[in-house]
Amino acid sequence: MMTMLWWCICGALAAAAFWYYRKYNELYRAADGMLEQVLSEERIENSGLEEGRLSALAAKCLRVQEKLNLEIGRAQEEKEQVKQLISDMSHQLKTPLANVLLYVEMLCRQELPEGRRQDFLEKLRRQTEKIDWLTASLFKMVKLEQGVISFREExxxxxxxxxxxxxxxxxxxxxxxxxxxxxxxxxxxxxxxxxxxxxxxxxxxxxxxxxxxxxxxxxxxxxxxxxxxxxxxxxxxxxxxxxxxxxxxxxxxxxxxxxxxxxxxxxxxxxxxxxxxxxxxxxxxxxxxxxxxxxxxxxxxxxxxxxx
CATH class of the missing domain: 3.30.565.10 (Histidine kinase-like ATPase, C-terminal domain)
Structure with a gap:
């Protein structure tokens, strides 16, 4: 009788251990699959999962995935803004910089009359002021676009x-x-x-x-x-x-x-x-x-x- 009872207890424990092994093995495989979806940027679908730990884990993985995608999107947007800023600056500064080089070249000529020299100095001053205004405006524009500048209304x-x-x-x-x-x-x-x-x-x-x-x-x-x-x-x-x-x-x-x-x-x-x-x-x-x-x-x- 005791031997039979012992074997029943051992069988029940083995069955329970096997059930828990299968259950947590399924949970591990599901978690591994969801992490793989996160890394491969595939959307996690948890609509078919039953209520419980697996469903809760899928929901949290989905939140992590959405946050990562948001950060990736922001990083990409900032990268594009930097590229656009460089392109905008090169386009806007091309003409005044060319003018500055031209006026400097003219001012280097020894035979240039004094009156003309003063004219070129004035033009050079205006172009350098324009470059200063352009660069300040472009950087201010980017800071405003990114919300970096803090406004204190009153x-x-x-x-x-x-x-x-x-x-x-x-x-x-x-x-x-x-x-x-x-x-x-x-x-x-x-x-x-x-x-x-x-x-x-x-x-x-x-x-x-x-x-x-x-x-x-x-x-x-x-x-x-x-x-x-x-x-x-x-x-x-x-x-x-x-x-x-x-x-x-x-x-x-x-x-x-x-x-x-x-x-x-x-x-x-x-x-x-x-x-x-x-x-x-x-x-x-x-x-x-x-x-x-x-x-x-x-x-x-x-x-x-x-x-x-």
Whole structure:
């Protein structure tokens, strides 16, 4: 009797050991297969698995796979951005660098009259300033695209940003005898970063000065709505074609009417990126009587948190 009982216990233990061996062997093979799918970038399918440890393991492997794919995608995107930056920089810097080399070669000529020498020195200065502006703008553009630059918005008066922008372009406007006028501009608290907003307005005003005829006017206005306020920059220049109004804020885009003029197609794109960081946006439309009306929309002043 005892012998029979002993053999029954041994048989039960052996059966249990065999069952656990098969069970964990299946689990091992399933885990090995899922890891192989992760390494070969094949999607893990766990829809046919029963509830339990294997299903939970498959779900976790799937999460690991999705995270790895996301990181791989980000790395590939950053790689493409670096390649694009190098291509953009070489394209944008090619002409001014060629000009710099030409002017240096001319300045090295001993027989060059003093008057001509001064002319070439001035041209050389302008080209080096352009190269400096281009490189700074390109790197700023990439940092904005990647979200590296941290914005600190606050409730601030928009007039401060307008004053900074007008001061920056006043000399260029004065040379063309272009008047910059403010209409309906008053102290208005908006949610923004005054220095970055001033950079947007500088780009808009510089374009207005560049593409407007001498003795014309540029008007800066303000319209307040329920949640947003609109800052308008209106000029009497060549305007923007209707089929290009949605394109002018794209990277390196230059309209058909201005491609023969000096420019890089960076300013409006940078302005768009800055506006988006401030939770705002930019638009353009024809101005009454000719010219363009660029509008910057910014959020109205946010209510401060209640005191505890």
């Amino acid at each position: 409730n601030a008066d928009i007039c401060a940003a307008v004053r900074m922008a007008v001061s920056a372009v006043y000399e260029k406007a004065e040379k063309k005898e272009i008047a910059i006028e403010a209409e309906g501009l008053r102290e208005t608290m908006l949610w923004h970063n005054p220095e970055w907003t001033a950079e947007i307005l500088v780009n808009l005003l510089e374009n207005a000065v560049k593409y407007s005829p001498p003795h014309s006017k540029i008007k800066i206005g303000l319209q307040r709505y329920e949640t947003y306020s609109r800052i308008l920059v209106t000029d009497q220049g060549i305007g923007v074609r209707r089929d290009e109004q949605s394109l002018v804020f794209q990277r390196f885009y230059r309209g058909k009417e201005v491609r023969a003029r000096e420019g890089a197609g960076i300013g409006l794109y940078l302005s768009r990126l800055i506006a988006e960081q401030e939770k705002g946006y930019l638009t353009v439309e024809p101005a009454p009587g000719g010219g363009s009306c660029f509008s910057l929309f910014l959020q109205n002043c946010k209510n401060p948190a209640p005191a505890l």
